[in-house]
Amino acid sequence: MIGVFDSGVGGLTVVKEIKKILPDVSIIYVGDTARLPYGNKSRETIRKYSSEIVDFLKDRDCKTIVVACNTASALAGDYLREKYPDLKIYDVVSSGAEAAVETTKKKKVGVIGTTATINSNIYNKKISDINSEIEVSVQACPLFAPLVEENWTNRPETKKIARVYLKDLKLKKIDTLLLGCTHYPLLEKTISGVMGKRTKVIASGEKMAEKLKNEKINFTRGEDQYFVSDLTEHFEKLAKKILGENIKIKKCTMF
Amino acid sequence: MIGVFDSGVGGLTVVKEIKKILPDVSIIYVGDTARLPYGNKSRETIRKYSSEIVDFLKDRDCKTIVVACNTASALAGDYLREKYPDLKIYDVVSSGAEAAVETTKKKKVGVIGTTATINSNIYNKKISDINSEIEVSVQACPLFAPLVEENWTNRPETKKIARVYLKDLKLKKIDTLLLGCTHYPLLEKTISGVMGKRTKVIASGEKMAEKLKNEKINFTRGEDQYFVSDLTEHFEKLAKKILGENIKIKKCTMF
Numbered sequence: 001m002i003g004v005f006d007s008g009v010g011g012l013t014v015v016k017e018i019k020k021i022l023p024d025v026s027i028i029y030v031g032d033t034a035r036l037p038y039g040n041k042s043r044e045t046i047r048k049y050s051s052e053i054v055d056f057l058k059d060r061d062c063k064t065i066v067v068a069c070n071t072a073s074a075l076a077g078d079y080l081r082e083k084y085p086d087l088k089i090y091d092v093v094s095s096g097a098e099a100a101v102e103t104t105k106k107k108k109v110g111v112i113g114t115t116a117t118i119n120s121n122i123y124n125k126k127i128s129d130i131n132s133e134i135e136v137s138v139q140a141c142p143l144f145a146p147l148v149e150e151n152w153t154n155r156p157e158t159k160k161i162a163r164v165y166l167k168d169l170k171l172k173k174i175d176t177l178l179l180g181c182t183h184y185p186l187l188e189k190t191i192s193g194v195m196g197k198r199t200k201v202i203a204s205g206e207k208m209a210e211k212l213k214n215e216k217i218n219f220t221r222g223e224d225q226y227f228v229s230d231l232t233e234h235f236e237k238l239a240k241k242i243l244g245e246n247i248k249i250k251k252c253t254m255f
Numbered sequence: 256m257i258g259v260f261d262s263g264v265g266g267l268t269v270v271k272e273i274k275k276i277l278p279d280v281s282i283i284y285v286g287d288t289a290r291l292p293y294g295n296k297s298r299e300t301i302r303k304y305s306s307e308i309v310d311f312l313k314d315r316d317c318k319t320i321v322v323a324c325n326t327a328s329a330l331a332g333d334y335l336r337e338k339y340p341d342l343k344i345y346d347v348v349s350s351g352a353e354a355a356v357e358t359t360k361k362k363k364v365g366v367i368g369t370t371a372t373i374n375s376n377i378y379n380k381k382i383s384d385i386n387s388e389i390e391v392s393v394q395a396c397p398l399f400a401p402l403v404e405e406n407w408t409n410r411p412e413t414k415k416i417a418r419v420y421l422k423d424l425k426l427k428k429i430d431t432l433l434l435g436c437t438h439y440p441l442l443e444k445t446i447s448g449v450m451g452k453r454t455k456v457i458a459s460g461e462k463m464a465e466k467l468k469n470e471k472i473n474f475t476r477g478e479d480q481y482f483v484s485d486l487t488e489h490f491e492k493l494a495k496k497i498l499g500e501n502i503k504i505k506k507c508t509m510f
Contacts, residue, residue, distance in 0.1 A: 034300050035290050040404070045289050045485045115489070146401035149295070157419060161412050230300045234370070 001222055002212070003057030004066040005030040005050075007038040009228070009235050010145070010182035011068030012242040014092060017205030018066070021213050026222040028060055031239075034230035034255060037145060038071040039114025039181075046116070050076040052255050054084060060225075064217055066208060067091035070113050070180050074122040088217070093117075095211055096178050096204030097126035100134075103202055104176040107134045110169040110199075112191075113180030115140045123180060137172045141165040141181075148183040149238065153190065162187070162194045170195065179203045186242070227252040256477055257467070258312030259321040260285040260305075262293040264483070264490055265400070265437035266323030267497040269347060272460030273321070276468050281477040283315050286494075289485035289510060292400060293326040294369025294436075301371070305331040307510050309339060315480075319472055321463060322346035325368050325435050329377040343472070348372075350466055351433050351459030352381035355389075358457055359431040362389045365424040365454075367446075368435030370395045378435060392427045396420040396436075403438040404493065408445065417442070417449045425450065434458045441497070482507040 002025055004015055009031050018025065030053050032038075038046050050072045057065055065087050067073045067080065073091035081089045100109045100123075111123040118140040127136050143161055152158050169177065177199050179185055185203045192201045224247075228235055231251040239249055257280055259270055264286050273280065285308050287293075293301050305327045312320055320342050322328045322335065328346035336344045355364045355378075366378040373395040382391050398416055407413050424432065432454050434440055440458045447456045479502075483490055486506040494504055 034296060040487060040489055041289060041485050042487050142405050143398075143401055143407070146398055150397050152398070155419075157412065157416050160415060164410075164412060230296050232295060232297050234295055 001026050001028055001060065001062045002064045002066060003028050003030070003060070003062030004068050005032070005053045005057065005072070006069040006182055007032050007036040007071065009033070009239045009242060010148070012239055013182050013185045013203065014066065014068040014205040014208055016243060017209045018212060021209035024221070025212070027224045028057060028062055029226045030056060030252065031228040031235070032255060033228040033232070033235050037114070038069060039116050039142065039145060041116065043075045046072055046075045047079050049255070050080060051083065054080055054087070056252065056254055058084070058087065064088045064212070065090070068182055070096075070117045070182065074117045074120040090208060090211060092182065092204040092208060093122050093126060093180070095208040096180060097123060097130060099202050099204055099207035100127060100176055100178040101130045103200055104134060106173070106175045108172065108174040108176070109134055109136050110172065110174035110177040111136060111138045111180045112141045112144070112165070112169070112177065112184065114145065115142050117180055123178070137169055137174060139165055139169050144187055145181060145183045148186045151238070153186050158187070159190050159194065162190050166191070166194050174199055177201045226250065229255045256281050256283055256315065256317045257319045257321060258283050258285070258309070258315070258317030259323050260287070260308045260312065260327070261324040261437055262287050262291040262326065264288070264494045264497060265403070267494055268437050268440045268458065269321065269323040269460040269463055271498060272464045273467060276464035279476070280467070282479045283312055283317055284481045285311060285507065286483040286490070287510060288483040288487070288490050292369070293324060294371050294397065294400060296371065298330045301327055301330045302334050304510070305335060306338065309335055309342070311507065311509055313339070313342065319343045319467070320345070323437055325351070325372045325437065329372045329375040343470070345463060345466060347437065347459040347463060348377050348381060348435070350463040351435060352378060352385060354457055354459055354462035355382060355431055355433040356385045358455055359389060361430045363427065363429045363431070364389055364391050365427065365429035365432040366391060366393045366435045367396045367399070367420070367424070367432065367439065369400065370397050372435055378433070392424055392429060394420055394424050399442055400436060400438045403441045406493070408441050413442070414445050414449065417445050421446070421449050429454055432456045481505065484510045
């Protein structure tokens with residue numbers, strides 16, 4: 001069992017990539033929809049919420065955990081690895097940073113994410129830990145997640161907002177733009193359109209799936225389970241849009 | 256002591272109106288910033304969160320409670336009055352509905368709010384309970400609250416989004432538009448600009464303050480206290496923008 005969690009249903013974009021590369025692996029997913037978004041909350045609160053979810057997954061026999069929320073990865077990733085030494089904990093920030101380093105040719109990378117993720121400076125740190133020659137430019141795009149939540153992914157207003165957010169990154173002549181929030185793959189078309197053909201827009205899900213595959217962990221088989229802390233029709237719709245199948249979502253009441 | 260609560264800091268727009276009319280009244284405010292927004296959460300979750308906050312305020316000697324969150328008013332207002340018969344509980348939906356009825360001359364009222372508030376149909380019900388001849392048109396504007404949170408109150412992109420949301424309401428030729436979310440008074444200029452001079456844009460805070468004044472309750476004096484369940488620089492800034500004074504915000508850890 002791999003435990004995957006996110007503040008909401010955005011982490012399902014990571015599940016989708018894992019399923020592509022490791023179709024036999026069983027997943028327990030937790031989306032903390034009762035307390036989302038994490039992007040504007042404090043480090044202390046995000047660590048508390050993340051620990052509660054890891055406890056929940058651990059109780060359900062998950063020995064491998066994927067933090068599929070950039071904010072939780074940024075503010076609680078190392079904290080969780082220290083707190084749970086018996087678990088193998090992967091996070092989307094680390095895999096995203098690796099993917100960006102492998103993709104860039106001009107050594108100019110851009111990263112976009114929530115305010116909390118960007119302000120944590122985690123991407124600058126993780127990327128420069130791998131290759132200090134890479135120039136990293138970052139930009140918070142706090143309205144992107146609400147726009148995805150509202151299904152405004154292909155609207156002209158969304159493109160206008162994207163132009164405002166991405167203006168400075170375009171001037172930096174980056175060749176790689178990392179989507180540092182699991183909601184953003186749903187805006188990939190709009191973001192790529194604004195950035196132009198010379199910038200490759202990448203997400204962390206594929207790299208995460210590759211890493212899990214390379215670890216060759218023996219996963220217990222079982223039924224996939226999808227939990228949210230608050231169940232609404234809205235989230236069910238969004239979840240189905242992402243996973244493109246008739247997934248069943250259950251409510252967990254422990255948080 | 257009057258206890259006032261909201262999912263975030265938007266309820267401070269209601270506090271501002273109360274302070275104008277009742278400058279001597281002491282207020283304990285709770286903004287549930289660790290779990291906001293409420294607008295896309297279920298009835299069950301919103302009732303649970305609201306009860307926890309009312310317990311907190313009751314423990315601090317508040318005998319009058321103002322639910323300054325439209326979503327909580329809509330989904331938990333009557334529930335709270337039943338659960339706490341010893342408390343006097345006011346909610347912004349009731350006062351907003353009264354204000355709309357008093358304002359409209361053509362008996363055509365529009366109401367905008369979060370998805371949860373609008374889907375609850377509470378405004379149609381409350382307004383028609385007072386005067387069944389009034390035609391009520393509603394519109395969910397789920398991106399307005401995030402836009403306020405991001406301080407994009409006067410941007411051209413916000414005006415474009417407002418035009419999309421308000422298009423149908425304009426066609427209905429309403430003469431009164433009720434802002435059914437405590438964040439929206441910060442967008443009043445943009446919203447009024449889109450609606451045009453023939454529509455009066457009103458909020459519920461002023462009516463709420465009048466109601467409290469008319470009740471002539473003997474309030475205990477004390478220092479105003481402002482609590483949030485998660486304290487970030489972002490919320491402090493927004494709170495100061497709304498109350499326009501050097502308010503001190505404390506973190507409460509009980510939720």
